[in-house]
Amino acid sequence: MDKFKEIRPIVLGLIKNGNKLLVSKGYDESKNQEFYRCLGGSIEFLEKSRDALKREFKEEINIDIEICSLNRR
Numbered sequence: 395m396d397k398f399k400e401i402r403p404i405v406l407g408l409i410k411n412g413n414k415l416l417v418s419k420g421y422d423e424s425k426n427q428e429f430y431r432c433l434g435g436s437i438e439f440l441e442k443s444r445d446a447l448k449r450e451f452k453e454e455i456n457i458d459i460e461i462c463s464l465n466r467r
Contacts, residue, residue: 405443406434407451
């Protein structure tokens with residue numbers, strides 16, 4: 395499989411508490427450096443992005459989330 399010929403849709407969730415963001419820490423071995431990103435992951439075939447985000451949070455940190463829009467404060 396050529397990684398440049400396949401599109402892999404992902405979903406990421408932005409969790410904010412005051413001026414803090416919830417992110418996960420990773421490590422890029424090719425660049426030899428740490429990085430941070432929002433939690434989330436791949437969207438499975440025929441899965442809605444909202445459902446994928448809920449599933450990913452359950453898998454990664456074992457919590458159930460409520461999804462809201464960015465316009466909600």
